[in-house]
Amino acid sequence: xxxxxxxxxxxxxxxxxxxxxxxxxxxxxxxxxxxxxxxxxxxxxxxxxxxxxxxxxxxxxxxxxxxxxxxxxxxxxxxxxxxxxxxxxxxxxxxxxxxxxxxxxxxxxxxxxxxxxxxxxxxxxxxxxxxxxxxxxxxxxxxxxxxxxxxxxxxxxxxxxxxxxxxxxxxxxxxxxxxxxxxxxxxxxxxxxxxxxxxxxxxxxxxxxxxxxxxxxxxxxxxxxxxxxxxxxxxxxxxxxxxxxxxxxxxxxxxxxxxxxxxxxxxxxxxxxxxxxxxxxxxxxxxxxxxxxxxxxxxxxxxxxxxxxxxxxxxxxxxxxxxxxxxxxxxxxxxxxxxxxxxxxxxxxxxxxxxxxxxxxxxxxxxxxxxxxxxxxxxxxxxxxxxxxx
Amino acid sequence: xxxxxxxxxxxxxxxxxxxxxxxxxxxxxxxxxxxxxxxxxxxxxxxxxxxxxxxxxxxxxxxxxxxxxxxxxxxxxxxxxxxxxxxxxxxxxxxxxxxxxxxxxxxxxxxxxxxxxxxxxxxxxxxxxxxxxxxxxxxxxxxxxxxxxxxxxxxxxxxxxxxxxxxxxxxxxxxxxxxxxxxxxxxxxxxxxxxxxxxxxxxxxxxxxxxxxxxxxxxxxxxxxxxxxxxxxxxxxxxxxxxxxxxxxxxxxxxxxxxxxxxxxxxxxxxxxxxxxxxxxxxxxxxxxxxxxxxxxxxx
Ligand code: SF4
Ligand code: SF4
Numbered sequence: 001x002x003x004x005x006x007x008x009x010x011x012x013x014x015x016x017x018x019x020x021x022x023x024x025x026x027x028x029x030x031x032x033x034x035x036x037x038x039x040x041x042x043x044x045x046x047x048x049x050x051x052x053x054x055x056x057x058x059x060x061x062x063x064x065x066x067x068x069x070x071x072x073x074x075x076x077x078x079x080x081x082x083x084x085x086x087x088x089x090x091x092x093x094x095x096x097x098x099x100x101x102x103x104x105x106x107x108x109x110x111x112x113x114x115x116x117x118x119x120x121x122x123x124x125x126x127x128x129x130x131x132x133x134x135x136x137x138x139x140x141x142x143x144x145x146x147x148x149x150x151x152x153x154x155x156x157x158x159x160x161x162x163x164x165x166x167x168x169x170x171x172x173x174x175x176x177x178x179x180x181x182x183x184x185x186x187x188x189x190x191x192x193x194x195x196x197x198x199x200x201x202x203x204x205x206x207x208x209x210x211x212x213x214x215x216x217x218x219x220x221x222x223x224x225x226x227x228x229x230x231x232x233x234x235x236x237x238x239x240x241x242x243x244x245x246x247x248x249x250x251x252x253x254x255x256x257x258x259x260x261x262x263x264x265x266x267x268x269x270x271x272x273x274x275x276x277x278x279x280x281x282x283x284x285x286x287x288x289x290x291x292x293x294x295x296x297x298x299x300x301x302x303x304x305x306x307x308x309x310x311x312x313x314x315x316x317x318x319x320x321x322x323x324x325x326x327x328x329x330x331x332x333x334x335x336x337x338x339x340x341x342x343x344x345x346x347x348x349x350x351x352x353x354x355x356x357x358x359x360x361x362x363x364x365x366x367x368x369x370x371x372x373x374x375x376x377x378x379x380x381x382x383x384x385x386x387x388x389x390x
Numbered sequence: 391x392x393x394x395x396x397x398x399x400x401x402x403x404x405x406x407x408x409x410x411x412x413x414x415x416x417x418x419x420x421x422x423x424x425x426x427x428x429x430x431x432x433x434x435x436x437x438x439x440x441x442x443x444x445x446x447x448x449x450x451x452x453x454x455x456x457x458x459x460x461x462x463x464x465x466x467x468x469x470x471x472x473x474x475x476x477x478x479x480x481x482x483x484x485x486x487x488x489x490x491x492x493x494x495x496x497x498x499x500x501x502x503x504x505x506x507x508x509x510x511x512x513x514x515x516x517x518x519x520x521x522x523x524x525x526x527x528x529x530x531x532x533x534x535x536x537x538x539x540x541x542x543x544x545x546x547x548x549x550x551x552x553x554x555x556x557x558x559x560x561x562x563x564x565x566x567x568x569x570x571x572x573x574x575x576x577x578x579x580x581x582x583x584x585x586x587x588x589x590x591x592x593x594x595x596x597x598x599x600x601x602x603x604x605x606x607x608x609x610x611x612x613x614x615x616x617x618x619x620x621x622x623x624x625x626x627x628x629x630x631x632x633x634x635x636x637x638x639x640x641x642x643x644x645x646x647x648x649x650x651x652x653x654x655x656x657x658x659x660x661x662x663x664x665x666x667x668x669x670x671x672x673x674x675x676x677x678x679x680x681x682x683x684x685x686x687x688x689x690x
Contacts, residue, residue: 207600214587215595
């Protein structure tokens with residue numbers, strides 16, 4: 001083990017290197033650029049024995065990734081924002097063919113007015129694609145989850161692609177202390193990929209055939225169940241990881257000071273980190289605040305969430321993206337999961353398009369949630385740090 | 391509600407027939423809809439189209455399983471598809487055949503009209519596109535939609551796309567077909583064999599819907615299934631090779647979309663009729679007319 005002070009992007013690149021990835025098709029896009037640059041350098045220096053394939057667009061990136069994975073090799077790529085959007089069409093191939101591609105997405109806002117900064121509106125729409133989706137909180141987790149993601153994706157009970165989402169700039173370009181595990185230890189944790197299906201001219205199979213209506217419902221249901229069954233593997237893999245490396249990330253949920261909590265917020269990514277600070281402050285004031293970090297948006301931890309909020313008097317959900325004229329996507333999922341419960345749940349949108357998310361903003365979020373324990377909140381969605389009346 | 395199911399082969403115009411029938415109904419002041427079933431459409435492959443007619447707004451958007459009327463544009467389908475499936479016993483049928491109604495066996499005994507629509511089409515349109523001819527016969531067996539409206543619908547649909555001359559020719563084909571149609575009662579002796587389909591539960595579908603070669607249930611799927619599933623059953627006419635004329639240019643061999651023309655050592659050709667779907671491309675590209683398309687599933 002070596003300690004390095006590196007960016008989230010570089011941590012992901014180290015993860016790919018230690019995972020002994022064999023094929024990396026890539027197209028650089030801010031704020032993911034450092035990932036592919038670092039991998040290109042590793043390959044160039046002979047530190048990584050992978051085929052690095054620079055292609056002309058993200059659509060081709062995913063096409064090559066699907067092809068490589070179908071050929072039975074461990075495949076990795078990274079993208080962000082418009083790049084992910086450009087992949088959208090090809091993104092749907094990997095889950096249905098059950099190809100364990102791992103991809104990092106450095107979250108960045110999508111669309112006009114153009115921006116390069118953090119927002120989750122690039123990856124959130126891709127919850128529908130069939131990819132497993134994990135949101136990390138710091139650079140160490142970015143590296144560790146890259147390793148866990150391959151174990152998960154390649155687990156024969158799962159066989160699904162995994163998208164690791166890391167907050168653009170806040171993680172991608174921020175350096176932190178990162179423990180780089182030993183290659184031997186990683187090799188023990190992550191054995192060589194054994195595909196279930198592989199394209200082999202000597203033993204031909206059909207992958208991705210035309211699927212007539214007679215099979216479509218069953219095929220989609222099978223994928224739906226496969227995503228759900230990944231929950232078991234996620235737990236097991238994290239336990240094994242903690243035994244080997246001494247670091248654990250909890251379950252699909254990561255609970256912080258939820259013992260005896262009366263109110264809490266749900267957050268994903270780095271918003272959770274600052275929320276921990278706010279929770280600590282509130283607890284110091286004698287207030288019973290807690291935090292629920294959702295680590296996986298797919299599979300969505302429905303049952304775990306119901307359990308985690310039992311005993312709460314109010315819940316808030318923090319969203320770093322918005323489904324226009326509706327709610328934030330995390331809120332929609334959380335409130336759906338809690339359907340039938342009388343718990344007041346409010347949505348809190350802030351930190352859009354790279355707007356800085358300060359402890360003060362999050363304190364206001366917690367304040368609204370705390371107030372909603374006593375009296376019915378004015379609205380179910382609050383835009384914080386907004387100039388002008390809501 | 392009056393529901394019609396059309397069975398034809400890709401290229402015969404079943405979809406157009408269904409649409410023109412619906413349009414004719416609208417001309418009559420009725421409500422109507424027509425739609426195709428999209429499958430693997432290729433020239434010669436069995437296709438289906440549907441039409442619904444009612445005097446009220448039609449509030450159903452699903453396929454037709456229990457038709458009041460069956461329209462069969464290609465007689466050979468009777469032996470391939472369970473075409474009579476679901477046809478109401480009080481319903482009716484129109485079949486493109488040289489046979490009389492009493493000689494046709496649909497598996498359901500119904501009021502049946504027969505006509506050699508192919509002959510009519512060849513006379514009038516100079517191509518075996520039987521959709522307009524068959525529409526004329528349809529006017530004879532049901533009285534919801536008159537021949538007059540059918541001709542008006544044909545004029546409208548064909549006129550718009552292909553000009554008034556084409557419209558007239560097609561309307562004349564409908565009239566000729568109407569005049570030659572024989573109405574009687576068909577036989578219901580044939581067992582309507584349901585096609586064997588592999589119908590797995592979701593747990594039984596191979597992961598990633600990835601198919602190794604083999605059979606599931608009684609159906610061959612995956613690579614190699616084409617060895618068993620022969621597209622030659624689609625053929626309504628067959629290429630007849632006149633070897634003495636052949637100059638061995640290999641154009642037919644190169645152009646056949648099914649790859650069923652084999653090149654012999656001396657560069658003469660040999661046909662694999664298990665897969666020849668009778669599209670006639672080989673005959674068209676042959677520079678010396680060494681291939682003749684002959685009606686029927688003949689093998690040479
Ligand atoms: S042999 Fe001729 S008719 Fe038969 S499929 Fe080939 S091109 Fe078509
Ligand atoms: S296209 Fe005609 S002449 Fe040429 S090889 Fe075929 S049959 Fe012979």
